[in-house]
Amino acid sequence: MNDKQTQRRTASDDRRTVERLVAAWLAETEHHDRAAAREARAGWDRGALSERAAQDLATWVTARITDTGFTEDEGPYVAGPVRITPADKDTVHDWLRARGHRI
Numbered sequence: 001m002n003d004k005q006t007q008r009r010t011a012s013d014d015r016r017t018v019e020r021l022v023a024a025w026l027a028e029t030e031h032h033d034r035a036a037a038r039e040a041r042a043g044w045d046r047g048a049l050s051e052r053a054a055q056d057l058a059t060w061v062t063a064r065i066t067d068t069g070f071t072e073d074e075g076p077y078v079a080g081p082v083r084i085t086p087a088d089k090d091t092v093h094d095w096l097r098a099r100g101h102r103i
Helices: 003-032 034-046 051-063 084-097
Strands: none
Touching: 003 034, 003 051, 003 084, 034 051, 051 084
């Protein structure tokens, strides 16, 4: 596999990660703040999250990391509707930065 194929695969994988986590974030946001969820969903559908929504997503994904790599004895278990790794968090943050958001 050459560098361009690796970049395409990586970009595709990153996009799937972002889509998976944005769907979970929007569902949770809708449960707690319907107006914010509507605004965020509209931005997502247009392909441009507002700065407020981007910051909320970045904070949410950081707070919801469920797969810390710790064992039961080393750290707390974090329950959540989706599995979120530190790498997933980095992917979302990088994706937001690439779109001009300050994270």
